Amino acid sequence: xxxxxxxxxxxxxxxxxxxxxxxxxxxxxxxxxxxxxxxxxxxxxxxxxxxxxxxxxxxxxxxxxxxxxxxxxxxxxxxxxxxxxxxxxxxxxxxxxxxxxxxxxxxxxxxxxxxxxxxxxxxxxxxxxxxxxxxxxxxxxxxxxxxxxxxxxxxxxxxxxxxxxxxxxxxxxxxxxxxxxxxxxxxxxxxxxxxxxxxxxxxxxxxxxxxxxxxxxxxxxxxxxxxxxxxxxxxxxxxxxxxxxxxxxxxxxxxxxxxxxxxxxxxxxxxxxxxxxxxxxxxxxxxxxxxxxxxxxxxxxxxxxxxxxxxxxxxxxxxxxxxxxxxxxxxxxxxxxxxxxxxxxxxxxxxxxxxxxxxxxxxxxxxxxxxxxxxxxxxxxxxxxxxxxxxxxxxxxxxxxxxxxxxxxxxxxxxxxxxxxxxxxxxxxxxxxxxxxxxxxxxxxxxxxxxxxxxxxxxxxxxxxxxxxxxxxxxxxxxxxxxxxxxxxxxxxxxxxxxxxxxxxxxxxxxxxxxxxxxxxxxxxxxxxxxxxxxxxxxxxxxxxxxxxxxxxxxxxxxxxxxxxxxxxxxxxxxxxxxxxxxxxxxxxxxxxxxxxxxxxxxxxxxxxxxxxxxxxxxxxxxxxxxxxxxxxxxxxxxxxxxxx
Ligand code: DMJ
Numbered sequence: 001x002x003x004x005x006x007x008x009x010x011x012x013x014x015x016x017x018x019x020x021x022x023x024x025x026x027x028x029x030x031x032x033x034x035x036x037x038x039x040x041x042x043x044x045x046x047x048x049x050x051x052x053x054x055x056x057x058x059x060x061x062x063x064x065x066x067x068x069x070x071x072x073x074x075x076x077x078x079x080x081x082x083x084x085x086x087x088x089x090x091x092x093x094x095x096x097x098x099x100x101x102x103x104x105x106x107x108x109x110x111x112x113x114x115x116x117x118x119x120x121x122x123x124x125x126x127x128x129x130x131x132x133x134x135x136x137x138x139x140x141x142x143x144x145x146x147x148x149x150x151x152x153x154x155x156x157x158x159x160x161x162x163x164x165x166x167x168x169x170x171x172x173x174x175x176x177x178x179x180x181x182x183x184x185x186x187x188x189x190x191x192x193x194x195x196x197x198x199x200x201x202x203x204x205x206x207x208x209x210x211x212x213x214x215x216x217x218x219x220x221x222x223x224x225x226x227x228x229x230x231x232x233x234x235x236x237x238x239x240x241x242x243x244x245x246x247x248x249x250x251x252x253x254x255x256x257x258x259x260x261x262x263x264x265x266x267x268x269x270x271x272x273x274x275x276x277x278x279x280x281x282x283x284x285x286x287x288x289x290x291x292x293x294x295x296x297x298x299x300x301x302x303x304x305x306x307x308x309x310x311x312x313x314x315x316x317x318x319x320x321x322x323x324x325x326x327x328x329x330x331x332x333x334x335x336x337x338x339x340x341x342x343x344x345x346x347x348x349x350x351x352x353x354x355x356x357x358x359x360x361x362x363x364x365x366x367x368x369x370x371x372x373x374x375x376x377x378x379x380x381x382x383x384x385x386x387x388x389x390x391x392x393x394x395x396x397x398x399x400x401x402x403x404x405x406x407x408x409x410x411x412x413x414x415x416x417x418x419x420x421x422x423x424x425x426x427x428x429x430x431x432x433x434x435x436x437x438x439x440x441x442x443x444x445x446x447x448x449x450x451x452x453x454x455x456x457x458x459x460x461x462x463x464x465x466x467x468x469x470x471x472x473x474x475x476x477x478x479x480x481x482x483x484x485x486x487x488x489x490x491x492x493x494x495x496x497x498x499x500x501x502x503x504x505x506x507x508x509x510x511x512x513x514x515x516x517x518x519x520x521x522x523x524x525x526x527x528x529x530x531x532x533x534x535x536x537x538x539x540x541x542x543x544x545x546x547x548x549x550x551x552x553x554x555x556x557x558x559x560x561x562x563x564x565x566x567x568x569x570x571x572x573x574x575x576x577x578x579x580x581x582x583x584x585x586x587x588x589x590x591x592x593x594x595x596x597x598x599x600x601x602x603x604x605x606x607x608x609x610x611x612x613x614x615x616x617x618x619x620x621x622x623x624x625x626x627x628x629x630x631x632x633x634x635x636x637x638x639x640x641x642x643x644x645x
Contacts, residue, residue: 162626164614171237206588210587224255232247260317261315261317263314266333273299273347308362335401339405341409374430406427407475411471413628459510463498464537495507495534527579531566573586
């Protein structure tokens with residue numbers, strides 16, 4: 001009534017009696033308390049709550065627990081599900097530590113999972129649920145945790161859990177003088193390649209040794225210094241201390257991760273993430289850890305697809321991702337999304353944030369469940385439907401390192417990752433049944449498979465498989481162990497043949513077993529050699545596994561050939577035709593030459609105690625990553641706690 005009579009006029013000015021004023025004030029204060037209290041029952045996203053509650057009141061209480069981004073998940077729901085080239089789409093990135101985080105808030109999973117179930121068929125259901133679970137878990141971790149939770153990993157504990165010192169007794173120096181001489185030669189090659197890079201291309205991605213300048217390219221999304229990051233661990237294990245220090249200083253002062261370009265998720269992962277991780281584990285230098293955690297976080301938005309299978313290209317600034325234009329029907333590539341596991345598990349180890357492992361486990365689950373033609377994994381998969389796009393299978397380009405990462409995931413888990421083990425051995429069985437061939441001349445090779453039709457071609461890239469099958473031999477079923485080792489040796493022998501049958505003694509990009517030839521390139525376009533490591537990589541593993549001296553001899557043949565045909569005045573260069581000794585250089589010193597080719601050669605001529613395989617697995621760019629000894633790390637943690645108490 002009072003309000004109806006005199007709207008907008010205060011009670012004090014209305015000539016009310018004292019008792020009436022008291023009742024009115026009581027009523028007013030009750031109303032205010034009620035309104036304020038109601039704020040606490042509103043959902044987090046209500047703007048008013050953000051205004052009224054201070055930031056500190058809403059921070060997660062426990063490090064690593066707060067919630068992530070409900071809004072991000074909703075953004076994701078809004079995005080069209082069939083968007084194949086989402087340039088310009090709203091990125092799901094953008095989580096910031098200033099967002100509201102409340103331990104009591106309910107995760108958005110049930111709603112999201114329900115909506116996705118409505119949108120997709122039954123086939124999609126399991127994938128969606130597992131992704132929803134992963135996103136739910138990721139909500140528990142804040143963006144700030146991802147970059148800054150550096151206290152939880154103890155480098156000292158990690159070192160105590162290694163079985164052997166990483167650098168051996170004396171940097172793996174072999175006792176035999178002639179082997180040591182060869183090893184010194186490889187070290188000299190590394191220094192020569194590095195010095196020229198430093199002189200002519202410092203800070204660029206690669207050296208162009210003929211024109212004596214640098215190359216940036218467009219694979220790394222504006223990131224620079226690929227040769228520096230790729231060289232850190234090689235310089236370190238070779239004892240090239242001044243050079244390593246220069247590289248480290250560049251990382252400290254000049255490695256800028258705030259680039260805004262379009263990067264290959266795969267290449268950034270294997271070279272930058274892998275290189276920084278190795279450098280950290282070998283040296284314990286904090287700068288490598290903080291840089292790799294900062295970079296790892298920038299890669300996460302690539303996984304925001306309907307299936308959680310990342311697309312191939314990501315803008316490191318905006319987080320927008322899309323598929324390669326050349327990949328059929330907007331598909332993702334097996335060797336790309338299948339080559340993240342090792343690095344991402346280590347990102348979780350270092351950050352104490354499970355999100356990275358969850359992202360790659362989600363990929364694993366999908367691949368495990370999906371039907372496989374003849375047990376084989378085709379190279380193209382839709383990140384939208386989670387179905388294969390084409391039935392092209394290859395152990396070379398497009399497929400290669402997916403298989404490598406299965407067995408290495410098992411080994412890196414201290415042999416606890418049984419899913420990886422099962423997937424690897426059943427994939428290998430399918431490969432043997434469908435792709436492994438014997439030529440009329442007795443050479444064992446891996447053909448490619450196109451919807452059931454064999455293409456009798458083996459890429460240089462596929463030559464890594466000798467080493468892969470070798471390191472996996474010992475964990476196969478007992479009756480097949482010797483067979484696997486023999487198969488590894490046969491494939492390595494074939495790859496060596498592809499080198500010896502050329503005029504330069506270097507192998508072509510691809511060689512064939514039809515049209516009368518064996519282990520030789522028949523097409524002009526397959527004749528080039530770009531300083532690739534795969535054949536030498538297999539020599540190194542086979543040497544470690546068998547100590548058959550022929551592998552060191554074959555490695556030395558490669559050193560001589562590299563010196564003769566690829567060394568130019570200002571570095572090393574690829575060549576356009578391995579079948580002619582008339583030089584035609586491609587003017588590019590690839591960063592993987594420093595990271596892989598020279599490292600594998602150096603290890604081949606070193607004692608086995610330099611980076612022992614009992615403790616280390618090499619990522620596909622030859623960056624050593626330590627085996628994760630969970631039980632040891634936990635024991636160690638308990639010990640520390642007891643001491644602290
Ligand atoms: C490297 O970057 C890696 O080994 C990758 O897995 C395949 N290609 C190159 C070397 O040839």
